[in-house]
Amino acid sequence: MKDFLRIGIVGLGARGMDAVKRLPLVPGAQIVAICDPASPIPRVITPNCAFFYGAEGYKALCQQDLDLVYIATDWAHHVPVALEAMECGKAAAIEVPAALTLEDCWRLVETSEKTGLPCVQLENCIYGETEMLAQNLAEHGLFGNLVHAESAYIHRLFGPGCALAEPWRVNWNLEHRGNQYVTHALGPVCRILGIGRDDALDYLVSLECDSFDFKAFAREQNLTTSAASMGDHNITLIRTRKGRTILLRHDVSSIRQRGRFLHIQGEKGIFLDEPLRIAFEPQRNPADLPKIYEIEWQKPDELAATRTKYMHPLWREHGAVAKTADKHGGMDYLMDLRLVDALRKGIPPDTDVYDLAETCSIAEISERSVSSRSTSIPIPSFRQQ
Ligand SMILES: NC(=O)c1ccc[n+]([C@@H]2O[C@H](COP(=O)([O-])OP(=O)(O)OC[C@H]3O[C@@H](n4cnc5c(N)ncnc54)[C@H](O)[C@@H]3O)[C@@H](O)[C@H]2O)c1
Incomplete structure (x- = not known):
């Protein structure tokens, strides 16, 4: 080492x-x-x-x-x-x-x-406390077979009244449609669903509304817009090879609550964030059948117990230091900690170039889909077969 x-x-x-x-x-x-x-x-x-x-x-x-x-x-x-x-x-x-x-x-x-x-x-969001809680619950099998996930990047950076920051990003968005900032949402979802391990992204369709707030922002800033300027709200749907679905949203212009809104759906449980809610399938009593079982959110004390019991080991060990070390509640520090540790030991980091390519490829593929009336487009496999 x-x-x-x-x-x-x-x-x-x-x-x-x-x-x-x-x-x-x-x-x-x-x-x-x-x-x-x-x-x-x-x-x-x-x-x-x-x-x-x-x-x-x-x-x-x-x-x-x-x-x-x-x-x-x-x-x-x-x-x-x-x-x-x-x-x-x-x-x-x-x-x-x-x-x-x-x-x-x-x-x-x-x-x-x-x-x-x-x-x-x-990709720091993979190391978010909530994302890692969901990952740990999924790895313990508490949601059963995972069937669907949702996440988002919603952050009003370029709406009317916003200051002009990151001009290179604004310029890119003035010339591109589709989901151009996908990885904070998709990175954690891929990790939780085991994309690249026992499942793969297969194809997507992408749909977006017109550029309303974003064009208004651009006009305020005296920037030139084009027909290709990014729509305010993009929805991209991915199907995986194992038949799961992923819904991603991207919006950097509308007046909306900021967040990633992670959602993991399994056959035996559900995880929704912002605010955090978890529910597991109740124990079935055969004598009660054929009653229809409503799934109920955990009560606050149950939710707190779940969070404590299933806090990811990385957060349990380093969470206190991490929270004081960066501006994103600890996830930047944990990302660096894992990367530096792996490279010092000469072992593979948590994510690799294939994870990078899979998530990043969605920018161009979603744009192609948006530009062709939401045609379904295959997502290439970057891994050697
Ligand atoms: N992970 C996150 O949470 C997160 C948050 C914000 C931004 N980002 C990403 O981080 C990156 C930087 O964003 P930022 O907000 O710091 O942007 P920024 O504009 O503040 O900084 C970019 C810097 O790169 C420098 N630069 C440009 N060309 C260079 C070159 N050839 N060689 C060396 N330096 C060069 C610029 O001078 C500038 O200082 C972007 O990719 C952005 O998407 C990630």
Whole structure:
């Protein structure tokens, strides 16, 4: 096991700066290089660190003595930096969405396979306390066979009255339809359903309303809109090879409650979040049959007991530290903790390049579906058969 994992960070905006503050709290993580075209990079936070500037500074960073390149740039630079990192013999970890086109998904898969280096997506929501509770309950078989899941990314960032943040993201959304920020919703669902282990995404249909609030926002900001501008509310339905369904929603413009609204449905139980509700099939008494059994939400004390008993072991062990370590209630820290630990030990990280490609491929495929009156479109299998 390596004493330290030597990390280079590329992109020092909001997320990169969060990582610079958070990673030093992770045992064995050592930030040794940082790159951003903007300057000055605040040296106070990282005293023993090499700095690289300019749009191509990441190429020099990738030549350094590093184990991992941690990429927190805007979307356009995720893939070029990750490819350069792997070609230089470094593992790559990429902020979400790691890639937005099928071609880029394949390039990451092929380069990771060719170099034998891990290439993972920094999908923090997989490590959310609630998501991991659902995962643990599912793994204990408490929902029985899983049949359906729902999740969402609902966060009003680009509605009328909102300030213009992340202009690169706005520009992308002005030219693309479909679900372009899918991984916070789909990442945890794939993990809970065992996608990539004993099930696979098969095909999808995607439908969205027109661009009402988003275009109003763009007009306020004097931005040019097009017929392809992202609809306000996108609904994408995926069917898995094992016959399960997944419903994903994406909305970054409407006036709505922010949330991911995780929903896991099994043959023996149901999990709904925001607010959290859990119900299990009641014990059947044959003498009562043929009574129709209503499923009832657990009472507050039962729900609290379930949460305590089935808190994920990662949260049980590290939750208290995690909650103080980041801005997202602990999930960023736990994501980093697991990644650094795996790379120090030389074992596979929790997720791989195939998980990355499967979730990221939905952006282009959902756009194709939306643009063809919601035609059903196959989701490619990125894994070697
Ligand atoms: N996981 C999460 O919860 C979460 C939350 C917010 C954003 N994100 C993702 O994180 C990424 C960054 O988002 P952000 O809000 O920090 O954006 P940002 O615009 O604040 O920061 C991006 C940074 O990348 C830098 N950059 C651009 N080109 C570069 C290059 N060639 N080399 C090095 N640096 C370069 C920019 O100068 C900027 O500082 C995006 O992919 C976004 O989708 C994830």
